[in-house]
Amino acid sequence: MNPGPIDELVELLARLPGVGRRSARRLVFFLLATSQEYCEALGEGIATLRQRIRPCSVCGHYTERDPCSICGDPQRDESVLCVVTTAADLMAIERTASFRGRYHVLGGVLAPLDGVGPDDLRVDTLRARVVEHAFEELILATPPTVEGEATAAYVADVVRPHVSRITRIASGVPHGGELELSDPVTLGRALEGRRRVS
Secondary structure: OOOHHHHHHHHHHHOOOOOOHHHHHHHHHHHHHOOHHHHHHHHHHHHHHHHHOEEOOOOOOEEOOOOOOOOOOOOOOOOEEEEEOOHHHHHHHHHHOOOOOEEEEOOOOOEHHHOEOHHHOOHHHHHHHHHHOOOOEEEEEOOOOHHHHHHHHHHHHHHOOOOOEEEEOOOOOOOOOOHHHOOHHHHHHHHHOOOOOO
C-alpha cells in the first residue's frame, strides 16, 4: 500500500496521454528521489501553464504573445493556408521545415459520436479568414482517419466558394515501411497519390 499522496499523484499522472499507471508510479518515485527545487519548478510550471500560454487570436496556435511568432513573421508565404487539427500537428509540420505558409488550427476533428460538431471547432474563424484574405491555396492537413477525412470534406465545402485551390496532404506507405505490413486503406491511398518518375 502506498501513502495517500502517492496514489493521488499516480492517478493524476495516469490521466496524461501515453502514461499508464505503471509509468505514472515510476514518475512519482522519481520525483520523490529528486531535489525539492526541481519538484517546485515542475509544479510551478504546471500550475501557471494556462496563465502564460493562450491560443493565438489569428491561427489558434499556443503562444505567449499574441499574435504568435508564425503569424507575426513577415517572411511567411501569405498566399497559402494550411489547416491542421491541433497545435501538435502544426508543430509536426514545422519540424519538417518544408512549409513556409500560414496555419489555421481547428482545435479537433468532427466526431459526432463524441459530441464534437462543427460549432465545437474553429471553422467560423477559418471562413472569416479566407473571406478576408485571398489565399491562393488551402491545404487540408487533417489526419487520415474517418473523422479526419470527414473534417477535411466539411471544411472544403465551407471554404470552396472563397478559395480557388483546395488540396489535401498525401497519405500512404511510410518511409522505410513494408508494403505487406500496410493496411489496405493506407496502401490504396499510396496508389491513388502516386506521382510520375519519368
